[in-house]
Amino acid sequence: MLNAFELQKTLVKAAMPSGYESRCGEAIAEIAKPFCDEMWFTPTGSLVCHKKGGGKKLMFAAHMDVIGYIVTNISDNGYLSFTNIGGHNPAASIHTTVTFVNGTRAVVKLKKQGDWAEKPLTSIALTDLYLDIGATSREEAEAMVKVGDLAMFDTEPYLSVGGEIISPYTDDLISCASLLMAMEQVGESENDLYFVFTTQEEMGLKGAITATGCIEPDMGIAIDVCPTGDDLSAGMDIPVAVGNGPTIKIKDGSVICHPKALAFMREAADKAGIKYQDEIILAGGTDTAAMAHTGKGAPAGCMSIPCRNVHSACEVVSVSDVENGAKLLAACAMQTF
Ligand SMILES: [Zn+2]
Structure with a gap:
């Protein structure tokens, strides 16, 4: 069954x-x-x-x-800009990890723009975020990921003691x-x-x-x-x-x-x-x-x-x-x- x-x-x-x-x-x-x-x-x-x-x-x-992320640009220092496929909550995405289809992993990070502590969470847009795959140059990044590549949440599903699926x-x-x-x-x-x-x-x-x-x-x-x-x-x-x-x-x-x-x-x-x-x-x-x-x-x-x-x-x-x-x-x- x-x-x-x-x-x-x-x-x-x-x-x-x-x-x-x-x-x-x-x-x-x-x-x-x-x-x-x-x-x-x-x-x-x-x-x-x-x-x-x-x-x-x-x-x-x-x-x-x-829902997912799609890479829109790669910077000289190897960071990735991205946009959304489907609705995302930018604030909830910060410091989550995602994995590309080819297995490359990334951390979603927030660009430093003044003091975020003074701004409401809802003011954070996807364009304030970037993906860090650990590359230090465009060349290094491009060897791992290209514009148009797709990334998804990679949290492992688990079952809670109360019978809930967290996934x-x-x-x-x-x-x-x-x-x-x-x-x-x-x-x-x-x-x-x-x-x-x-x-x-x-x-x-x-x-x-x-x-x-x-x-x-x-x-x-x-x-x-x-x-x-x-x-x-x-x-x-x-x-x-x-x-x-x-x-x-x-x-x-x-x-x-x-x-x-x-x-x-x-x-x-x-x-x-x-x-x-x-x-x-x-x-x-x-x-x-x-x-x-x-x-x-x-x-x-x-x-x-x-x-x-x-x-x-x-x-x-x-x-x-x-x-x-x-x-x-x-x-x-x-x-x-
Ligand atoms: Zn749905």
Whole structure:
């Protein structure tokens, strides 16, 4: 039986930033193969796993791209300037380590500009940061890294005593894990099921837009992480907490979930006896919006795994939320609509 933490570790190893997801797609395809009838990659790289059914098309979407850094320039003294792929919190990145695809490691550092102690953390921009790979000249640096090279957080995932996964890229690899676990649990279903692992969500839901165009679902369910209000650092006034169950989204910054999808997901949760949390987040978007508004559109909803420190090198989710999330997704997959 698939295990949430083991899946997260496997997927973190394969993770790549938006636009370069093929390595992660291959890893997911390998795991998903026994649980579907056919699979293919869309022209822009999203992985579609199809479990055939005679009924309506139900599409699930979890994004497999992650945020990252891309080198923009190399200085005479061997330091690297970079920009972001996806949303980064510059202040939270200071003194974290990242690793390039070729294995070169770097420390994220803050340029000295007056006394930072007197400035608010929010005033720190990515352009105030640089990567130190230990090189002392441009030539030395260029032997290791080139403009356009990609770097990612390299924190090792671990399991806390309280059953929490602390890991980079739970956004959204832990949702990919939960969806894979759901696929393993889905038995007979009338629905024509499409489990999609999308690309470039962090760059504006791009993979979900094109995958939805290919599939034209009758209903869509996205799976993503959502911020919580249970932590001193959360700063979001919402009743969502890690460990209290997956959420069923009502609204986020990109979408108002369709009442039909909301009712469908709540009914599946209630019938299966799965405790869920109501989620309204004040900002941010998900693949839900892409499924709702691409082509002719479809009623779309979203299940989230509550997550602390979203978009940092040490995001926190609960194993029980991932497991109960998988049960909820499987219940949805087997419920007709
Ligand atoms: Zn996400």
